[in-house]
Amino acid sequence: MANSAAAQAPREAMEFDVVIVGAGPAGLAASIRLKQLAAESERDLSVVVLEKGSEVGAHILSGAVIDPIGLNRLVPDWKEKGAPVVTPVREDKFLVLGEAGAMRLPNILMPPLMNNHGNYIGSLGALCSWFGEQASDLGVEVYPGFAAAEVLYDDNGAVVGVATGDMGVGRDGKPTDNFVRGMELRGKYTLIAEGARGSLTKQLIKKFALEKADNPQKYGIGLKELWQVAPDKHQPGLVQHSFGWPLGNRTGGGSFLYHYGDNLVSVGFVVHLNYQNPYLSPYDEFQRFKTHPAISPTFDGGKRIAYGARALTEGGWQSIPDLIFPGGALLGCGAGFMNVPRIKGSHNAILSGIAAGEATFEAISAGREHDRLEAYEDAVRTDDIARDLKRVRNVKPLWSRFGTIAGIMLGGIDMWLNTILPGIGLGFTLKHRKPDWATLRMARKSKPIAYPKPDGVLTFDKLTNVSFSGTNHEENQPVHLKLADPMIPVTVNLPDYAEPARLYCPAAVYEIVTDEGGKPRFQINAQNCVHCKTCDIKDPSQNITWVCPEGGGGPNYSGM
């Protein structure tokens, strides 16, 4: 009874100038820029950053080859200050893989924007931890372990902050003895920097009709393992990308392999989520990729030390939603600033954080609050982010329309034209048409795929790999994968699409089990979830909504 009363109690509220959701590169860059500007003009400015991971960086998964344009602008003396971005790129390699062979594309054929010289290889998670320290040193209040679960609005419909989720709610939805009511964090402006397919971002996009109807956001799923390889296999500074096998020509995606640090190799595989065959398993494609004769020798004598997965945005320039709404803005990959052919988004995430920080500071300095940050939207649409994304805007739609071989060739021509005739290129912008959840073919029209069994040395089963993500959730809490209709997985998705969640989920969260009566049942092992958001994107019935579990739950990535 006492617990129920606690659950009804009003939440405590804290007031800030700026509330930021997400301690990724975008959110932290915004917080740092705000505090830098406040220090320069000697004024007080309170800034808070909420992060759902147990610590800053715990939910960050990236390649990562980092274009330092944003870092240089935000913290020009980042080298002196010890930013953990230490391995300069020395060599770029592009491979086209067939089942048994590989062909290296001459670097001279690649458009200059694909060249990685001047970039650095490192862990984006480690960089975010470092950003978190810089932000705290400047007086930003950074709170890891707190998920923003709800957007707060005023009577006029403007966003006035967020509320953290209640802690200690049982699986049955009732408060337990550990119940703690969530907090309201109210601000003059609220910056949402949740990364790809943010849960609050999704609500805001819907409420303020921010998405472009004819260019829905597109996504990929990126799976990654971190390996410590034998010293004689390590080539510090090597950046290798491939496309082709094991994916067929109609399925977009490819691999990355980055050598850096102390004999570390970051190996990953991206599958575009507009794939059509419901039997496709991105995880198993990744495992199969590692067995290619041009790839596997790198891992001889090495060991996999971490695993994880995360969705990335792929819609590019034409899918960027309206970025502002009364009281706040969308930043980073939540808005979709990823450059797909470059497989880079962290530089634009940082640049968007800087732009949002500057626009917000200007507005607050002018005595404004809870209105639209037009200066932020203008900056993104005219400055470096626009230049970076506009010139590659047709690459992804060409790939989707013409398949890997022809699509990449046409995309290459478009990128070259954009290099020779800046701002002109093909002269038009192709649309994305369908959202990714609408691209699956029916199972009866699709071919099942037989994947090889993992060997436990180079390739691993999903559950073993999930244990290398460090993911952990309080078991006694409501399931954070919400089904609008609990019957749809069995009555629609299973007969029509062989329930693809079993295969696209990289963490074995979804299973079809057979009840004692012989009936199929959809089982959700929510504790395995690595917060990649793929189910929220790809479920063909759009029946799954990912919401934040208790703060601190989820993967515990280190150095990802």
Ligand SMILES: Cc1cc2nc3c(=O)[nH]c(=O)nc-3n(C[C@H](O)[C@H](O)[C@H](O)COP(=O)(O)OP(=O)(O)OC[C@H]3O[C@@H](n4cnc5c(N)ncnc54)[C@H](O)[C@@H]3O)c2cc1C
């Ligand atoms: C496999 C893969 C490889 C990539 N390779 C590269 C690369 O080589 N180079 C490159 O530049 N980019 C790369 N990217 C893209 C890059 O990682 C992103 O562009 C970048 O991380 C986006 O930064 P962000 O701050 O917008 O979001 P994120 O980095 O996703 O950070 C968002 C943060 O917000 C937190 N959060 C989300 N929702 C909430 C909430 N409701 N409450 C509290 N906290 C919340 C998350 O836990 C997370 O810490 C890659 C991405 C993937 C998936």
Ligand code: SF4
């Ligand atoms: S349940 Fe959804 S968000 Fe979690 S790991 Fe699986 S696909 Fe990703």
